[in-house]
Amino acid sequence: AQSVTQPDIHITVSEGASLELRCNYSYGATPYLFWYVQSPGQGLQLLLKYFSGDTLVQGIKGFEAEFKRSQSSFNLRKPSVHWSDAAEYFCAVGDLYGGGSNYKLTFGKGTLLTVNP
Amino acid sequence: ETGVTQSPTHLIKTRGQQVTLRCSSQSGHNTVSWYQQALGQGPQFIFQYYREEENGRGNFPPRFSGLQFPNYSSELNVNALELDDSALYLCASSAGFGYTFGSGTRLTVV
Numbered sequence: 001a002q003s004v005t006q007p008d009i010h011i012t013v014s015e016g017a018s019l020e021l022r023c024n025y026s027y028g029a030t031p032y033l034f035w036y037v038q039s040p041g042q043g044l045q046l047l048l049k050y051f052s053g054d055t056l057v058q059g060i061k062g063f064e065a066e067f068k069r070s071q072s073s074f075n076l077r078k079p080s081v082h083w084s085d086a087a088e089y090f091c092a093v094g095d096l097y098g099g100g101s102n103y104k105l106t107f108g109k110g111t112l113l114t115v116n117p
Numbered sequence: 118e119t120g121v122t123q124s125p126t127h128l129i130k131t132r133g134q135q136v137t138l139r140c141s142s143q144s145g146h147n148t149v150s151w152y153q154q155a156l157g158q159g160p161q162f163i164f165q166y167y168r169e170e171e172n173g174r175g176n177f178p179p180r181f182s183g184l185q186f187p188n189y190s191s192e193l194n195v196n197a198l199e200l201d202d203s204a205l206y207l208c209a210s211s212a213g214f215g216y217t218f219g220s221g222t223r224l225t226v227v
């Protein structure tokens with residue numbers, strides 16, 4: 001069965017510092033991969049997604065992620081963190097089912113990002 | 118700005134009661150999924166509807182049911198509420214390969 005592991009429950013960085021959030025997945029085929037961000041009490045906002053092609057994916061708010069098949073990883077990066085980036089970040093894998101393009105998302109448990117001034 | 122609207126934003130129910138949560142998707146989004154997010158956890162897939170038919174279900178009991186309507190709205194119904202049903206319920210809609218999430222309904226069962 002597919003699974004997603006986010007090894008870091010909580011990360012604290014200083015504003016302006018670089019950021020890398022780790023994500024490892026288990027999936028039998030080429031995965032659809034996603035990063036979402038959730039502010040307190042809010043829904044999920046899509047940061048970026050990987051379906052195929054270039055393994056370095058650019059997203060919104062200056063985020064990028066790199067798909068590494070050999071390491072089953074899809075780590076999220078940002079060169080310079082802003083205070084407004086403080087939130088919870090979820091990595092997810094899209095599990096195709098029933099043929100066609102139907103898929104369900106399997107999420108990791110999330111990484112809480114705190115940004116110090 | 119999200120194109121998916123959920124109502125209500127919060128509600129409190131008593132164990133054993135029934136609840137209906139509502140979701141209004143963007144026009145043209147004929148796929149809707151529902152997720153349950155317990156406190157401190159990632160969202161878990163409940164089920165998915167495509168053109169008013171359920172076409173996928175996660176590991177949730179039958180007391181979790183849903184409906185999707187032609188006007189791109191949908192409902193999640195939960196019968197015989199249990200304390201463990203307390204969670205944020207998220208609706209997500211899609212017209213293709215990407216899902217747009219609503220802000221969720223926070224359900225508290227007491």
